[in-house]
Amino acid sequence: MSVFVQDEGTRLAVLRGHDILDTDHEAEFDDIALLAAEICGTPIALVSLVDERRQWFKAHVGIDFRETCRDVAFCAHALAQTDILEVPDATTDPRFANNPMVVGEPYIRFYAGAPLRVEGGLSLGTVCVIDREPRVLTPAQRRALRALARHVAAEIELRSYARQKVDVTRRVVELDELKNRILTTVSHELRTPLASIRGYLELLLDDADPLDPQTGRDFLAVMQRNAHRLTQLVDDMLLMTKVGTGTSAGLEITRIPTDLTELTAAAVAGTRPLAELKGLELTFDLPASPVLVRGSHRELTRALQHVLLNAVKFTNDGVITVHVTDVPTPTVVVTDTGSGIADEEIPRLFDPFYRTEDADDAAVQGPGLGLTLVEAIISAHDGEVELRSRLGAGTTIALRFPSCPATAPA
Incomplete structure (x- = not known):
């Protein structure tokens, strides 16, 4: 019997990629095991998948268990075969004579397994038949076993294709929703300060109704705040192009020992x-x-x-407390007594351009990038963001960092 050479690491990666291990029974595979048993006239038939430590049965006829250790698996020997591995009498085969499944239950004597070949010829497992009596397959039974193995391999690949198609479709929908959210949010966030600046400029330039100096300065202060708001929006969006969708990938930072207390005090001020x-x-x-x-x-x-x-935006009355500690690791904790966040919205808070219903209802300014950028920045510092919130009872955000010895070099 010729042997098919395959890289075990690649084979295992492909097997895991098909996401079929430890899944529920499915009629398509159960029917194939039943057909294999009936065509070959054996009491036991399996659709077997072999990973690094076990063989697991996607379908089984004639036995009650769903997996065995790989060390005792006949199917593990069939993986490298170019054709069916057939063992007419296991008691006379030195590879299997002392196998626990030969000398004990289910007392295997005959085994025949056709490899499940998928892309690149890699074998994920077998369709196999087992008997408690020595025997051999007829040519017709061998052809049928090969056909059933091809059918199982095709079914596995079809499942993966269907799952990938669903994932792609879902991702396209998500990206379309994100695009609409970006256009709506950014358009509003740009138009509002620009409209304000334009309005005040028209008043300042109206020669027919000149403004007194103090009013002019007040108008200029408002325009300055709106210009700052626009600059902040542009800066945040530029940073988003570096960090992607909420991760630290692409964000390059230079890290030096920094006093978190001093930095937080300045931000609070x-x-x-x-x-x-x-x-x-x-x-x-x-x-x-x-x-x-x-x-x-x-x-x-x-x-x-x-x-x-964020704490200021979503708190209408009460207290915002900020706490810095180095126990057990450097941490900044910001707690507010604001509106809080509904449980179902918390998992999406770090998505780019996501705004809660409360933010939309209250017309709170901001494109929904704040927490996305916070998570990316803290992640780039090997830290983590912990958020706890309850609707109507406020929010607590903790920024946690790895410890930094006082003598750490710059």
Whole structure:
């Protein structure tokens, strides 16, 4: 019997890629095992898949168990065969004479297995038949066993194709929804400040009704805030092009030892005027000593600003507390008493351009990029973002970082 040479690592990767191991019984495969038993006249027939440690039965006739150790599997020997592996009498074959399944239940004497060949000729397992008496297959039975094995392989590949098609269709729908969300959100976020700037410019340039100097300065201050808002939007979208869909891939940062306490204090100071404008109390629990992390001062500041700004946006009254600790690892915790988030929306909060229903209903400014960028930045620092929230009871966001020894080099 000739042997087919195949790379085991590649074979296992293909097997896992088909996502068929440990799946439920399916009529298509059960029928093939039944046909194999009836055509070959054996009490046992299996559709067997072999991974690195076991053979697992997608379908089985004549036995009650669904897997065995690979070391005792006849099918493991059939994988490398170019054609059916047939063992007329296992008790006289040195490969199997002492096999536990030969000397004990199910007392295998006869075995025939046709390899399940998929793309590139790789074999995932077999369609096999087993008897408790020595025997051989007829030429017609061998042809039938090969045909059944080809049918199983085709069924496995068809399942994978169908699953991939569903995944692609779902992804296309998701991308279409994302495109519409981007166009709607960004259009609104660009138009609103631009309309404000244009309106104030027209008033400033109206020679028929000149403004007094103080009013002009007030108008210029509003225009400056709107220009800053536009700049922030552009910066966030440019950063999104680097980090992709919420991951740190593509985000290059230079990490040096940075005092998380000092950095957080500056972010809190910058956010305090907005909190006070809404009548909110913003408190910062200053630790007794520096809390060091290895990171980019600019990017960490941006992440903290997004978290604090979200807390202000979604809190109409109450307190926002900020806490920095190095126990057990450097961590910034921001807790608000705001509107909170519904459980079903929490898994999507880090999706780019996703805005909660509460944000839309309350016309809260922002394109929905804040938490996406926060997660990407913290991930790029080997940290993690933990979010806990309850609708109507506020939100807590913790940014956790790896420890940084005080003597860490720049």
